[in-house]
Amino acid sequence: MLVLALDTATPAVTAGVVELTGADVALRSARVERDARKHAELLMPGVQGACADAGVTLRDLDAVVVGAGPGPFTGLRVGMVTAAALGDGLGLPVYGVCSLDAIAVCAAAEPLAGPLLVVTDARRREVYWAAYDATGRRTEGPHVSSPAVAAERGAGLGAVASAGDLAGSVGLPVLPQQSPSPAGLVAVAAEVLRSGAEPGPLEPLYLRRPDAAPPGERKRVTA
The missing domain is CATH 3.30.420.200 (Nucleotidyltransferase; domain 5)
Known part of the structure; x- marks a missing residue:
């Protein structure tokens, strides 16, 4: 099974192709760029580059896994909307996992x-x-x-x-993993991918209420 893995929940814009077998999660390719302000500009070129590096096309993929956060609203939605659009356009299941x-x-x-x-x-x-x-x-x-x-x-x-x-x-000893890797994203979803279960709703983990709010009722002005 070939899986496209995406994540934009951190400043790292991550895309990769991972091969999932009955026992292994094998990374075929990965493209990672770090720029918290350019998720939208960098993600699809990363997807295309990762597919080219793996020697596959988008039509060869079997599923999409996307990091669902938590993450800042603007960056996180880029990855999730892209994953949903690819799933819809290619007829692929899309699985969200905690980044x-x-x-x-x-x-x-x-x-x-x-x-x-x-x-x-x-x-x-x-x-x-x-x-x-x-x-x-x-x-x-x-x-x-x-x-x-x-x-x-x-x-x-x-x-x-x-x-x-x-x-x-x-204040703890720091390990080198700074952001989700394609292999890590697929490893989290491996059990459900292998089972062939239908993905659940694709819901982002924002953990905060949005800054914007609907306007309230206008205050009455009296003379």
Whole structure:
């Protein structure tokens, strides 16, 4: 099974082709560009480049996996809308996965001595974070909070390391995984992909209410 994996939940614009077999998740190609302001400009060229590098076309794909966040609204929706459009246009199932889970899967590929925190930039001096056991299984979150709150909660859970693009903000030893990889995204979805189950609704994990709000009722002006 050939799977296209996309993620725009972090400053990294990620696209890759992954081959999923009965036992393995094998990366065929990956294109990653880091620019938090150019998700829309960089993603489709990345998709096309990843397919070319893997020696396949979009018509050769069997499924799409996309990181559903948490992430800032503008960047995150680029990946999710692109994945939905590709799925619709090519007749492919599209599976959304937690982007933090994909980072954790790769971080836990090497044995860990204890729990892990995955921490990414939520802007406004806050972070998105989730906690995982030593095997990369999520045990808490995802949440959005200040780095101090994430650090305090991580200490309470006995976390021994952190990963993600703001891993250094919580005072733990930092692992190299900063953003979701194509192989990590597919690994998170591997069980459901192998089962052939229909994907659930494609819902983004914003964790915040939108800044914009419908206008309220006009105030009455009296003379």
